[in-house]
Amino acid sequence: MIRFEDVTKVYDTTSRPALDGVTTEIVRGEFVFLVGPSGSGKSTFIRLVQREEKASSGTVYVSGRDVARLSSWRVPHLRRDLGVVFQDFRLLPNKTVFSNVAFAMQVLGKRRSLINQTVPEVLETVGLRDKAHRFPHELSGGEQQRVAIARAVVNKPAILLADEPTGNLDPETSWGIMEVLDTIHQNGTTVVMATHDNEIVNTMRRRVVELEAGKIVRDEAEGGYQPADNTAQLQSRLRKTEVK
Numbered sequence: 001m002i003r004f005e006d007v008t009k010v011y012d013t014t015s016r017p018a019l020d021g022v023t024t025e026i027v028r029g030e031f032v033f034l035v036g037p038s039g040s041g042k043s044t045f046i047r048l049v050q051r052e053e054k055a056s057s058g059t060v061y062v063s064g065r066d067v068a069r070l071s072s073w074r075v076p077h078l079r080r081d082l083g084v085v086f087q088d089f090r091l092l093p094n095k096t097v098f099s100n101v102a103f104a105m106q107v108l109g110k111r112r113s114l115i116n117q118t119v120p121e122v123l124e125t126v127g128l129r130d131k132a133h134r135f136p137h138e139l140s141g142g143e144q145q146r147v148a149i150a151r152a153v154v155n156k157p158a159i160l161l162a163d164e165p166t167g168n169l170d171p172e173t174s175w176g177i178m179e180v181l182d183t184i185h186q187n188g189t190t191v192v193m194a195t196h197d198n199e200i201v202n203t204m205r206r207r208v209v210e211l212e213a214g215k216i217v218r219d220e221a222e223g224g225y226q227p228a229d230n231t232a233q234l235q236s237r238l239r240k241t242e243v244k
């Protein structure tokens, strides 16, 4: 699904590589945490998957395609396979919740009847069905992030990339967001999430790829992760979470 082969990225303005000889593979259906100190290369990893940036050397494959070799008119096709959420939500302030999500379908030319059917469904998934007509400034941070997630998944991308999605949220609200991401993952989406939040990483017990100064220093199924084993623990942790 995502494969990095000896990928190095050096930005024009710096000499130290942001990623340095990274080789890894994320397969369909995985949930992977990207962790590591500030500046270790997590956002760069995500930007290379999106082809926001190109590798300086090595190859990045997404859904079997070498992203650096895509002609520019094919890049939008790649991005249709990807949903992306960021720490700072990036909603359109003058559009309602419904319109923010619908907009992602409109730009792909989807029919209005399909939009009117799909947007309420995805708002239901993120727990915001009753807030469809609110504006972003009328929502809490956690609710705004839910809108951003709804917008990212409304076109059913194969991969959801989340760059510090809980970075601006308090711990309780963060768990609500993790519940939503867990549901999306269970519905079949591959999820890659960059985070600094150790409590989330330790509790969710998914695969962890740790970067340090652009190199992978750990890549493991955290705590010998067994999907069946931790479902009960995770659900009980999530049940304690109030939706905010």
Ligand SMILES: Nc1ncnc2c1ncn2[C@@H]1O[C@H](COP(=O)(O)OP(=O)(O)OP(=O)(O)O)[C@@H](O)[C@H]1O
Pocket (backbone or CB within 6 Å): 011, 012, 013, 014, 017, 018, 036, 037, 038, 039, 040, 041, 042, 043, 044, 045
């Ligand atoms: N556009 C850019 N131009 C130049 N250098 C950059 C650029 N973006 C990132 N870098 C540098 O690349 C390195 C990796 O940055 P990156 O943002 O990928 O790290 P990160 O792990 O996501 O950090 P954080 O946790 O703080 O978001 C850092 O040294 C950073 O200063």
